Amino acid sequence: MVKRLVVIPLLLLMVLSVSSCVHLKEYQKSRLNDSEMALGNRKVEKNELNFESYREAASGANAGKTGGGCGCN
Amino acid sequence: MKKIYLSAIGFAFICNLKVSAQVRRDSVAKNNVSLYSPVTSDTTSYNPRKLKVDEIDFVSSFYWQNGFHSAVTGGIGTEHVTDLSNGLDLHLLWQGNHNNINHLDVGMGFDYHTAASQAYVSKTGASSPTGTRIYPSLDYTHESAKTGNTIGVGAYYSGEYNYQSLGTDLHFSVKTDNKNGEFSAKLQGYFDQVKLIYPSELIPASTTTTTSTGTVITTASGSVISSDGETSYGSKKNIPSSPRTTLSAAFSYSQQINERLQIMFLGDVVGQHGYLGLPFHRVYFNNGKDTVEKLPSSRFKLPVGFRLNYFLGDNIIIRTYYRYYQDDWGIKSNTIGVEVPYKITPFFSISPFYRFYEQSASTYFAPYEEHLPTDEYYTSNYEYAKFNSQFFGVGFRIAPPKGVFGWQGLHDMEIRYGHYTQTTGLESDVVSLGLSFK
Numbered sequence: 001m002v003k004r005l006v007v008i009p010l011l012l013l014m015v016l017s018v019s020s021c022v023h024l025k026e027y028q029k030s031r032l033n034d035s036e037m038a039l040g041n042r043k044v045e046k047n048e049l050n051f052e053s054y055r056e057a058a059s060g061a062n063a064g065k066t067g068g069g070c071g072c073n
Numbered sequence: 074m075k076k077i078y079l080s081a082i083g084f085a086f087i088c089n090l091k092v093s094a095q096v097r098r099d100s101v102a103k104n105n106v107s108l109y110s111p112v113t114s115d116t117t118s119y120n121p122r123k124l125k126v127d128e129i130d131f132v133s134s135f136y137w138q139n140g141f142h143s144a145v146t147g148g149i150g151t152e153h154v155t156d157l158s159n160g161l162d163l164h165l166l167w168q169g170n171h172n173n174i175n176h177l178d179v180g181m182g183f184d185y186h187t188a189a190s191q192a193y194v195s196k197t198g199a200s201s202p203t204g205t206r207i208y209p210s211l212d213y214t215h216e217s218a219k220t221g222n223t224i225g226v227g228a229y230y231s232g233e234y235n236y237q238s239l240g241t242d243l244h245f246s247v248k249t250d251n252k253n254g255e256f257s258a259k260l261q262g263y264f265d266q267v268k269l270i271y272p273s274e275l276i277p278a279s280t281t282t283t284t285s286t287g288t289v290i291t292t293a294s295g296s297v298i299s300s301d302g303e304t305s306y307g308s309k310k311n312i313p314s315s316p317r318t319t320l321s322a323a324f325s326y327s328q329q330i331n332e333r334l335q336i337m338f339l340g341d342v343v344g345q346h347g348y349l350g351l352p353f354h355r356v357y358f359n360n361g362k363d364t365v366e367k368l369p370s371s372r373f374k375l376p377v378g379f380r381l382n383y384f385l386g387d388n389i390i391i392r393t394y395y396r397y398y399q400d401d402w403g404i405k406s407n408t409i410g411v412e413v414p415y416k417i418t419p420f421f422s423i424s425p426f427y428r429f430y431e432q433s434a435s436t437y438f439a440p441y442e443e444h445l446p447t448d449e450y451y452t453s454n455y456e457y458a459k460f461n462s463q464f465f466g467v468g469f470r471i472a473p474p475k476g477v478f479g480w481q482g483l484h485d486m487e488i489r490y491g492h493y494t495q496t497t498g499l500e501s502d503v504v505s506l507g508l509s510f511k
Contacts, residue, residue: 023251028332031384036414036422039327039337039380044468044487044507047134047158051503055495057432057457058398058406060341061376
């Protein structure tokens with residue numbers, strides 16, 4: 001239920017955004033170039049991604065590591 | 074799941090069609106800004122001829138957890154862990170021919186941990202409960218000044234007492250003609266060695282050898298040479314190891330939708346083979362006897378996801394993430410993350426975040442004393458149990474134009490705290506400090 005509540009609106013937003021997928025000029029990108037808007041992980045998140053991959057069975061699709069290291073403990 | 078795949082593929086395709094229809098190629102040829110990695114985009118106007126240190130990043134984290142389902146003791150017992158992790162990354166760059174830019178990233182990490190359950194690799198709790206890990210890395214990337222496309226290679230090493238990992242990758246990225254979209258791919262290989270350190274009461278007879286100086290037995294804490302009843306510690310070189318190989322291909326496509334919205338689709342294909350369990354994880358059968366966990370020698374993982382970031386108004390940003398994961402050990406999972414940075418000033422932001430995760434159990438998992446001796450594979454590692462988890466916290470970021478605390482060299486500082494809970498009873502906290510120097 002929680003999954004549906006979040007995933008369905010996000011998918012709808014993706015579909016709706018197709019209609020506004022346009023070429024942007026440089027002066028229109030000030031917000032997109034804000035460091036908080038970066039589409040990657042924050043550097044300070046690095047160790048959070050590590051412990052999540054060791055405590056949970058799923059990993060990947062997050063630009064993090066997909067192997068290497070033990071996480072034995 | 075099919076809806077997500079089809080939406081992702083169709084969306085990327087339609088965006089490219091629309092962009093091609095609306096924009097003349099010659100009108101975008103001068104566009105040199107890369108949205109995908111804003112930090113490196115600045116380098117198009119910063120072209121040092123000689124090798125220069127562009128940025129130094131330092132990240133330090135302290136992690137601590139408590140739980141009562143340790144895999145070392147068969148799914149019962151303390152999971153208390155503390156881990157202090159420190160990493161330093163140097164980003165170097167220099168200008169090559171035709172104004173192309175070369176990037177070199179040199180990283181070094183060092184962890185120190187304590188794990189209460191580690192002591193119980195030995196039946197009596199006499200094994201060392203502490204350990205260290207060192208993990209250097211090296212990455213070279215060549216960036217075309219004309220197109221913004223990149224290609225590069227990387228190498229990593231991770232070394233612990235009982236586990237060594239050697240990794241390498243080949244990566245590249247290609248921007249769309251108008252540079253509003255970017256496709257990237259990374260092919261990775263990890264070649265690991267797992268030291269076969271068994272619980273003291275389960276050391277296989279094959280690892281016990283008799284030499285002229287005594288009997289060499291593989292134990293949790295290294296090789297023990299027993300001679301006439303006396304015991305002394307020998308070299309760990311005598312402990313055999315088993316290989317584990319991980320091969321993966323990671324793909325992503327990012328697209329700017331409008332002035333406030335951008336999105337990225339991610340997908341990995343991961344294959345593992347070799348020794349995929351850990352030799353000091355116990356399993357207790359329903360007849361009370363214990364053994365070492367046994368898992369298949371191959372695993373195939375398929376995670377796919379997307380990120381969607383939206384700039385709301387003038388000072389609120391909404392960062393979202395979703396991932397679906399499936400593997401051939403019977404695990405399916407969903408991950409949803411939301412972070413909302415609020416810019417109190419242009420140089421100071423506060424970022425509350427929340428992450429929800431849920432997974433189904435592996436077909437090879439059963440709790441303490443619930444496996445049958447006739448099972449082909451068995452583990453009581455709660456990493457493979459059915460559970461959900463929540464992770465929430467807050468981050469603070471400061472990046473004043475005159476430097477943090479007036480120190481020009483320190484251009485960015487982040488502090489982040491998070492609390493993590495699992496329905497298995499595991500709870501943990503992590504606090505991190507990130508510093509960026511220019």
